[in-house]
Amino acid sequence: MSADVLAHIDATLDQRLQSLFQLIRIPSVSTDPAYAGDVARCAAWLAETLQAMGAEASVRPTTGHPMVVGHLPGPADAPHVLFYGHYDVQPADPLELWNSDPFEPILRKVGDETHIVARGASDDKGALMTFVEACRAYIEVKGSLPLRVSFLFEGEEESGSPSLAAFLESAKDELDCDLVLVCDTDMWGQDTPAITTSLRGLLGQEVSVTAGDRDLHSGMFGNAAANAVTVLTQALASMRSPEGGVAFAGFYDDVQMPPAERRAEWAALPFDAAAFLGGVGRAVPAGEAAYSVLEQIWARPSCEINGIWGGYTEPGFKTVIPAKAHAKVSFRLAAGQDPEKIRAAFQAHIRSQMPADCTVEFADHGLSPAWAAQADNPYLAPALAGLAAEWGSSTTCGTGGTIPIIGALNGILGVDALLVGFARFDNRIHSPNEKYDLSSFHKGMKAWVNVMDDLAKV
Structure with missing residues (x-):
């Protein structure tokens, strides 16, 4: 592992946090036309950030909000990965339920954790910047990345991605890659990052x-x-x-149900169905009795x-x-x-x-459409190992949600994806007082360094 890069991230955490804060302060609400200028300003900020890292990057117009595309070189024989994230956010309403300005990020100490509180802190700016800052740190220490990396940042995910498919069709040759990386999903537990292998x-x-x-x-x-x-x-x-x-x-x-080995892996996860439903004021599973709660929300x-x-x-x-x-x-x-x-x-x-x-x-x-990762994806095991090297453990899981980009990328570019999550289940995405744990941001950057190292060996 790149111990020198990991130490550099530790030493420069505050500077990387301030970069995230700059991004969060731009109110890039895609669904409200009143914020169209801010969405464009956010795209420009990201393109300039990638350019400052040495990437060939630009803002690309669409019929709606712009995309940002960038490319960083790496060894010619190394895998080529495409990292996807979205820079648009949900509206902050109702404002009266926020405990602070939704677009002025603050650090709030809660027990043993420190929360980054702001709209977009978790979904998806904090997650997006874990990878961007991991790449920046790697370049600052090593001079270049161990992989060939491209970036695709969307400005319409929170409003249904209406321009995405057409843009992918027009840019599919440029975005051709071996693997897509996405950081818009959850961890399995408080200290266990997960790679999501299925989406409904x-x-x-x-x-x-x-x-x-x-x-x-x-x-x-x-x-x-x-x-x-x-x-x-x-x-x-x-x-x-x-x-x-x-x-x-x-x-x-x-x-199509997941393979038996994946269902067995899910069954072995420490999951309390009664506590899961009790946490939202329910007590009795309401769906198909023949399937567990996890199977119902992940695969049915x-x-x-x-x-x-x-x-x-x-x-x-x-x-x-x-x-x-x-x-x-x-x-x-x-x-x-x-x-x-x-x-x-x-x-x-x-x-x-x-x-x-x-x-x-x-x-x-x-x-x-739904999506499921290829059972024989050669990048899955190395990525899990890279996550575990930082967090101590890692797992695969499913999710009941939908990320349209995955189906579109799979159908148009013909490549599989790894959905790597550092968000915690209590991050209040789309709700007032959204937060991203500082530990998710810090350890997430370091985990991406490990993952890049391990993927480069495939």
């Missing part, structure tokens, strides 16, 4: 039911006229089976109603039969499932539940 896909749908041309008086038309809210809720309820699964035709046809598909509205919901009371009702429904998809096929099956099922005098319309809100 995502399908989002908004459903709007119309029954008649106007709201009706419930006394004059009750029982006789269809109620749009009732029609919608009955249709949504029909999607679930008594056993906790999804009931419409074809939903599970293409589901789900269907959730995220919001529903219609009729009169203001203060007081109004006895109407609503003519319109709406719901937002999301599906987390397992490996093997085709999002377009599931969308068609879902819409067909809902249409089949409509009375003759009611209509239904659908709107898309995201469409991403």
Whole structure:
């Protein structure tokens, strides 16, 4: 291992922390047009930072917010890795729930840990900068990296990555590589970093039911006229089976479960399902009884109603039969499932539940396939060893979330990925008082140095 680089990171931690603070102070909120200038300024800051390290780097325009692409040379016979991160952040609202300015990072001592508190501290600026600063430190000590490294920083991840696929298609020759590295996932435990080997896909749908041309008086038309809210809720309820699964035709046809050895590895992890649910005020697993809680959230598909509205919901009371009702429904998809096929099956099922005098319309809100790492990925074991050299242990895990870039990179560039996480589960991403542990930033940089050394030997 590069002990001299690790010692250099220890000696220059404050300087690297100040660099992260500069990035965090730029309010790069991608979903709000009012921040478009700040998003562009953030992209420029990253390009200049890479250039100062000796990279060939530039801001690349898209139909939306810009991408940042950079390249650092390495030995010609070494693997070529592409590091992906996103520099955009969620809105800070509601501001009144923050204990400090969301875009003025502070260090807050909590027990034995020190938290970096700010919007984007964890998702994804802190994680992104662990790798950038590891590369910078390596170059400062050694003069160059042991790998060939390219960077791809996106400015629209928090708003659905609408420009990503087209950009990857246009730049796929330039971004050709042996492996993608991503740092936008969680650690397994307080002191155990993880490489995530599976992600669920995502399908989002908004459903709007119309029954008649106007709201009706419930006394004059009750029982006789269809109620749009009732029609919608009955249709949504029909999607679930008594056993906790999804009931419409074809939903599970293409589901591929992880290999037996990976499921056995998950089963051996120290996980308390009762404590996991109890921590969020639940007590009884609500999904498929035939699968463990970890398997349900990491490898099985789900269907959730995220919001529903219609009729009169203001203060007081109004006895109407609503003519319109709406719901937002999301599906987390397992490996093997085709999002377009599931969308068609879902819409067909809902249409089949409509009375003759009611209509239904659908709107898309995201469409991403699931992803699973290749079982024989030759970079997995060396990366796990590099993480363990710094943290003392490491593991693989799954996650129930979705990262669209992974499916896009796999489909367009045709390369596998390692999803390396230093975030802790309590980091409050997307919530007020988001934080990133100082130890995650410090040890994460050092772990990346080890990982680069080990990957260079593959």
